Amino acid sequence: MKKATIRLNENELRKTAIDYGLDTNAQIAAAIGVSVSQLWRATLPLDDPRYNAPGKNFIAGVLAAFGEPFERFFFLDESVANATNERVG
Template sequence: MASIKLNHQFFSKLTQGLKDNEIAKKLNISTVQLWRVRLPDHDPRHNDPGVDFIAGLLKAFPSVKFEDVFFLDTPLRSRKEELSTGTDG
């Protein structure tokens, strides 16, 4: 299944100069949620960005486009193929 991932490089530039607690407040999320999204995918404590994170970021930075800061880890074409062949999870 495709997951929404954070473009860490873009996010770092976007939030440059802000402390984690300032970023979390601006996005209306907890600092723990921010910390978990920033963890590497292989870390069991990692969380992909959820609805609150995504909505908070897009509201806090209205000039940012969704596709600038987020991406799918699996291309949609591959996802369609999984569904048509029945190889989904």
């Protein structure tokens, strides 16, 4: 059975951040209430062992900071669960 995982739409996050005058990862991370490394890990390719899917605080921070719908910044991806399982197991 496939398991869907929430992924970040990095392009939409960056576009919106620029609209809000946030030009650096440090500014974006501060606005959404996460560390710069959390933001960075969520933007890595799936096959990078340092990749980390956005968690509930990350998601809530993005939605609260920018006031846009979930679907603008995040999407469900079934390949993430499969890639993670292959990497771990």
